[in-house]
Amino acid sequence: MGESKESGAEERPKWDNKVQYMLTSIGFAVGLGNVWRFPYLCQIYGGGAFIIPYLIALAFEGLPLLYLELAIGQRLRMSSVGVWRSISPLLGGVGISSMIVSFLVSLYYNTIVAWVLWYFFHSFQEPLPWSQCPLNENKTGYNIECEKSTAVNYFWYRETLNITPDVGISGSLQWWNVVCLVSAWSVVYICFIKGIDSIGKAVYFTATFPYLVLTIFLIRALTLPGATDGLVYLFTPDWEILKNPKVWLDAATQIFFSLSIAFGGLIAFSSYNPEKNNCERDALVVGITNSATSIYGSIPIFAILGFKAKTAFNNCLEDNILTLTNYFNIADQNMTVENYDQWFDHFNTTYPGEVSALSLRDCDLKNFLDQSASGTGLAFIVFTEAVLEMPGSQVWAILFFIMLFTLGLSSMFGNIEGILTPMRELKLVPKWVPHEVLTGAVCLVSVLIGLIFTLGSGNYWVEIFNSYVGSIPFLVIAFFEIVGVIYIHGMKRFSEDIEFMTGRKPNIYWKACWMVISPIMLLVVFVSYVVIQAQTYPTYPAWNPDYESFPETEMKPYPDWVFAIIVILIVAPLVSIPLVAVYNLIRRGLKKSSDKGSLNPYKNEAFEIETHEVKPRD
Amino acid sequence: MFYKIVLFLCLPSVLAEQLCKPNAPDGLKVRLSIKTALDSEAYEWNRNEKFLFQATIAFAMSQYTGQEFKVSNILVCDETPRVSFWFVVTSPANLSQLMSKGVVELAVRKFRNRINNAFLLSDETLEFVGVLPTLASPVEPATPPWLIVFGVMMSLVSAGIVFVLVSTVVQNKRKRKQKRDDQDDDEETRVKTVENGCDGVYNTSFSEDEPNTRM
Numbered sequence: 001m002g003e004s005k006e007s008g009a010e011e012r013p014k015w016d017n018k019v020q021y022m023l024t025s026i027g028f029a030v031g032l033g034n035v036w037r038f039p040y041l042c043q044i045y046g047g048g049a050f051i052i053p054y055l056i057a058l059a060f061e062g063l064p065l066l067y068l069e070l071a072i073g074q075r076l077r078m079s080s081v082g083v084w085r086s087i088s089p090l091l092g093g094v095g096i097s098s099m100i101v102s103f104l105v106s107l108y109y110n111t112i113v114a115w116v117l118w119y120f121f122h123s124f125q126e127p128l129p130w131s132q133c134p135l136n137e138n139k140t141g142y143n144i145e146c147e148k149s150t151a152v153n154y155f156w157y158r159e160t161l162n163i164t165p166d167v168g169i170s171g172s173l174q175w176w177n178v179v180c181l182v183s184a185w186s187v188v189y190i191c192f193i194k195g196i197d198s199i200g201k202a203v204y205f206t207a208t209f210p211y212l213v214l215t216i217f218l219i220r221a222l223t224l225p226g227a228t229d230g231l232v233y234l235f236t237p238d239w240e241i242l243k244n245p246k247v248w249l250d251a252a253t254q255i256f257f258s259l260s261i262a263f264g265g266l267i268a269f270s271s272y273n274p275e276k277n278n279c280e281r282d283a284l285v286v287g288i289t290n291s292a293t294s295i296y297g298s299i300p301i302f303a304i305l306g307f308k309a310k311t312a313f314n315n316c317l318e319d320n321i322l323t324l325t326n327y328f329n330i331a332d333q334n335m336t337v338e339n340y341d342q343w344f345d346h347f348n349t350t351y352p353g354e355v356s357a358l359s360l361r362d363c364d365l366k367n368f369l370d371q372s373a374s375g376t377g378l379a380f381i382v383f384t385e386a387v388l389e390m391p392g393s394q395v396w397a398i399l400f401f402i403m404l405f406t407l408g409l410s411s412m413f414g415n416i417e418g419i420l421t422p423m424r425e426l427k428l429v430p431k432w433v434p435h436e437v438l439t440g441a442v443c444l445v446s447v448l449i450g451l452i453f454t455l456g457s458g459n460y461w462v463e464i465f466n467s468y469v470g471s472i473p474f475l476v477i478a479f480f481e482i483v484g485v486i487y488i489h490g491m492k493r494f495s496e497d498i499e500f501m502t503g504r505k506p507n508i509y510w511k512a513c514w515m516v517i518s519p520i521m522l523l524v525v526f527v528s529y530v531v532i533q534a535q536t537y538p539t540y541p542a543w544n545p546d547y548e549s550f551p552e553t554e555m556k557p558y559p560d561w562v563f564a565i566i567v568i569l570i571v572a573p574l575v576s577i578p579l580v581a582v583y584n585l586i587r588r589g590l591k592k593s594s595d596k597g598s599l600n601p602y603k604n605e606a607f608e609i610e611t612h613e614v615k616p617r618d
Numbered sequence: 619m620f621y622k623i624v625l626f627l628c629l630p631s632v633l634a635e636q637l638c639k640p641n642a643p644d645g646l647k648v649r650l651s652i653k654t655a656l657d658s659e660a661y662e663w664n665r666n667e668k669f670l671f672q673a674t675i676a677f678a679m680s681q682y683t684g685q686e687f688k689v690s691n692i693l694v695c696d697e698t699p700r701v702s703f704w705f706v707v708t709s710p711a712n713l714s715q716l717m718s719k720g721v722v723e724l725a726v727r728k729f730r731n732r733i734n735n736a737f738l739l740s741d742e743t744l745e746f747v748g749v750l751p752t753l754a755s756p757v758e759p760a761t762p763p764w765l766i767v768f769g770v771m772m773s774l775v776s777a778g779i780v781f782v783l784v785s786t787v788v789q790n791k792r793k794r795k796q797k798r799d800d801q802d803d804d805e806e807t808r809v810k811t812v813e814n815g816c817d818g819v820y821n822t823s824f825s826e827d828e829p830n831t832r833m
Contacts, residue, residue: 121764121771141750183768186775193782326649329698333653434790436783 027410080264171456230306265414
């Protein structure tokens with residue numbers, strides 16, 4: 001018995017030190033969403049007031065679920081499939097669901113990383129390619145599509161995505177996107193090639209670099225004109241918004257997805273820890289760091305958005321000044337941004353009819369500040385536009401895209417871990433297949449399937465995956481996780497497990513959250529999410545140059561076959577939960593063992609006491 | 619007679635005034651934004667600057683058409699504090715006949731750069747209303763720079779992957795060789811114990827014996 005125990009311990013990899021583990025977990029939790037989803041939510045939900053529901057959701061939903069995953073992984077020392085199978089064979093499907101969902105998420109997530117790489121490669125050009133419109137064919141003017149929208153929009157929709165006007169029109173493979181996708185997966189492969197030995201080294205850079213860049217941006221952004229306007233406006237709390245239930249729902253949803261729960265990656269990472277590790281402190285550190293990063297990251301984002309709004313506002317005023325100066329033939333630069341109001345009033349009172357006939361632009365700083373964007377829109381359109389106005393644009397663009405790259409990469413580590421380790425435990429591959437080959441195979445298959453996202457309609461598919469696959473299945477899996485640990489494994493046993501690992505039992509706060517508050521919150525979030533999605537037929541914004549109000553995006557409904565695919569994508573990962581449960585029930589029914597139908601066939605009281613007392617003290 | 623002379627002398631200026639007026643069919647409006655372009659180094663618009671303008675247009679017309687234009691062929695009127703004015707170009711052959719707007723436009727377009735530089739201005743700050751600037755096509759290098767960066771990164775990554783894979787294979791080979799050597803040693807000790815007089819089936823769990831039995 002000693003021999004097999006030793007070889008078992010040798011086979012399971014371990015972290016070199018605690019720092020690697022913490023950085024990997026934090027890097028997994030902190031991802032692109034912290035930078036481009038949270039500031040957007042803050043902006044539309046009353047600025048600083050949003051932090052309150054966010055922190056409440058963190059305390060009552062995020063931290064308990066996080067602690068649960070880390071604890072169960074560390075105790076049972078297996079990845080998601082093994083953990084749920086040992087708690088109860090009926091729950092085995094939960095692990096399989098985690099694996100499938102992790103795979104689906106990594107497919108589209110790495111496509112976004114590929115786009116970040118594309119922009120990164122282009123940031124070395126002088127001038128930046130998204131700063132000017134290309135000329136049209138006969139060189140008499142600029143490209144029409146670019147003229148109507150902006151150069152930045154054109155670069156994103158046409159030169160990067162080459163997007164088709166409809167999700168049904170697939171277009172062809174865009175070779176440059178394929179090339180970037182292959183690069184992104186190659187980088188993931190080389191970082192993952194030796195399992196956590198190589199990831200553990202990579203995270204020293206990928207997990208810490210974003211903080212460095214955010215700090216640099218913070219210092220730079222605060223010196224830009226308009227930064228304080230942005231910060232003040234966007235952080236000023238609007239307490240009225242807290243009465244809107246949608247705010248609470250979005251806060252709970254955001255904290256849940258932000259922490260990367262139910263991927264299986266966190267369970268796997270903590271299973272490589274030594275047995276007596278204080279996972280309570282780890283959970284608190286990871287959770288609080290994740291939220292703190294979101295809040296910290298939104299400061300430079302808001303400052304830069306404020307700068308961009310101020311610049312746009314000044315440009316608007318300059319346009320009006322030029323129109324008025326040309327029309328009334330006053331001396332050049334007599335009318336400036338500073339004395340605009342006085343001149344305007346003077347003209348409006350003396351020649352009101354002519355002034356209104358000039359159709360001046362309506363310049364309101366608030367309007368510009370209210371323009372919000374999230375996701376790829378924030379990174380690839382709004383931010384790239386802001387960077388153009390900053391002196392030394394290339395440097396800022398390069399820094400920004402490396403930051404996004406490292407954020408995405410460290411999250412990919414968790415995703416891949418959530419695929420590979422369960423595959424091993426499910427015995428899907430024979431043992432003699434080395435780790436490098438398995439990782440390479442997974443990366444290769446992902447590249448081939450990910451080619452879908454390099455088609456002309458690829459961006460639409462990424463949105464579909466992001467909205468549906470990357471949301472509902474996780475809520476269901478997390479619900480089963482918490483129910484499985486607390487009610488099937490048993491709160492008593494779990495408390496003893498934690499006492500064994502950390503030295504003390506969980507206090508009343510954790511118990512209350514696990515047993516009552518978090519499951520209820522998950523259920524409420526899940527139900528409201530489904531209800532809200534079901535209320536309107538899902539539509540998507542399409543980039544259609546032939547649309548009448550182009551450059552606005554055209555809201556089109558999803559065609560039926562796409563809707564069917566969406567439903568399949570949501571149901572397919574979750575179907576393994578009931579399937580495995582039913583399969584095991586039938587098997588037990590057929591065996592007709594004398595187990596008195598207890599749910600947990602491994603629950604042999606005799607062994608339990610023995611294993612606790614007789615554990616070798618390492 | 620005297621009156622005829624006076625009339626004759628006044629005629630050109632009168633004609634000039636009638637030839638050059640705002641919204642003249644063959645006239646072009648010009649707008650200068652000197653302060654916007656030059657800020658603190660802006661110069662005052664005066665008669666001499668106007669003279670320079672007339673000279674540059676005469677230059678452009680002469681170069682373009684081949685005929686010889688003089689400064690007096692360029693008539694400027696309706697000057698405003700904006701620094702905007704209208705101008706027309708009279709034909710060198712017949713002072714009462716204007717050059718067509720199209721010809722003037724083409725001449726200006728061809729030598730826009732020279733005209734701009736004479737005033738230290740650009741296409742936006744020296745505006746010929748209605749004349750579109752010829753757009754400079756963006757410089758496109760032979761190899762797109764992004765491919766260069768991509769090439770560098772991918773070669774590093776590929777080299778890294780190959781290096782790691784090769785070193786793993788080499789390490790595994792070495793380990794296997796060592797294991798085989800260890801196994802040979804084990805077999806020798808096992809054979810020794812059998813030789814010492816133990817019959818029966820050999821129980822391998824005792825071969826790696828430790829001083830203390832594990833519980």
